[in-house]
Amino acid sequence: MSARKPRKNGRPGSPNGVAAPKRRKEPKSDLALRNRLIDALNAYSMHAESAADKHDFYFHMTDWISDLEDLAALYKDPTTFDRKQSRQVIFGFLVHAVGHLNAASRLLLGEVCDPFTKESK
DSSP: OOOOOOOOOOOOOOOTTTOOOOOOOOOOOHHHHHHHHHHHHHHHOOOOOOHHHHHHHHHHHHHHHHHHHHHHHHHOGGSSOOOHHHHHHHHHIIIIIIIHHHHHHHOOOHHHOOSSOOOOO
């Protein structure tokens, strides 16, 4: 008796029967931004050398773009936002973007200090 291969059903699959996730192809502008960010990391960092560090740097520098766009819109024309919306935009930016910027700074510089404190470490 010979073993037969199962027929293909036209769907991507894996040995466990779960469909493989589709890979999102980055638009050209995303790829250009990624290249610029990785170039900056390579130029200035002595700490981030692995592919994971480069991926993390890109992630930390881009995950908050919508927060930046919202903040820029508020700055451009604050009258289009009511008080509650304004507070949400400001709070959202500070809570989300600042953490990512700190993480990206650590990858770039190795440590992050607060330039606005009187104490120096």
